């Protein structure tokens with residue numbers, strides 16, 4: 629089977645506009661960890677189910693171990709958080725979290741989904757992680773960070 633060049637595929641798929649999330653969990657020592665991901669989608673309403681597709685790394689390894697994760701949807705002003713959790717630490721101070729009964733919730737997340745990992749499906753160089761949503765919250769008026777064509781945008785521009 630023929631495939632497009634990775635750069636061609638990357639550019640084409642970047643034309644699909646998404647929000648930006650930080651997927652969080654805790655490691656074996658109970659320390660919060662997270663990573664930026666925009667491969668988030670809802671799968672089913674009843675029961676509430678979501679998925680993310682993530683590559684091998686610290687966060688995936690920790691989710692495999694705890695069986696739990698949370699998805700934090702970033703606000704319009706969350707570009708620095710996105711860059712930070714994509715492995716280029718750029719924040720002047722440590723990211724702030726809000727207390728919850730579940731996995732780590734970022735302060736200012738405009739929506740939060742606390743999930744139990746149901747299935748891990750490894751496909752090529754990523755793992756599709758399907759999560760049952762145990763709890764979720766959202767802000768009514770908040771604007772999202774938008775990602776299109778490998779750049780950050782807001783709804784207004």
Ligand SMILES: Cc1cc2nc3c(=O)[nH]c(=O)nc-3n(C[C@H](O)[C@H](O)[C@H](O)COP(=O)(O)OP(=O)(O)OC[C@H]3O[C@@H](n4cnc5c(N)ncnc54)[C@H](O)[C@@H]3O)c2cc1C
Nearest residue numbers: 660661662663664665666667682683685686687713714715
């Ligand atoms: C817009 C965007 C969308 C992306 N979407 C995806 C996607 O859908 N799937 C995918 O696989 N990759 C995606 N990436 C790439 C991904 O975010 C990076 O590859 C990331 O570094 C992988 O994280 P990691 O846990 O594997 O490892 P790491 O690189 O070790 O962790 C991520 C970064 O977060 C920091 N960090 C973690 N926890 C904390 C904490 N508690 N306090 C302070 N700092 C902390 C770490 O220091 C590190 O710099 C995306 C990147 C961007 C910019």
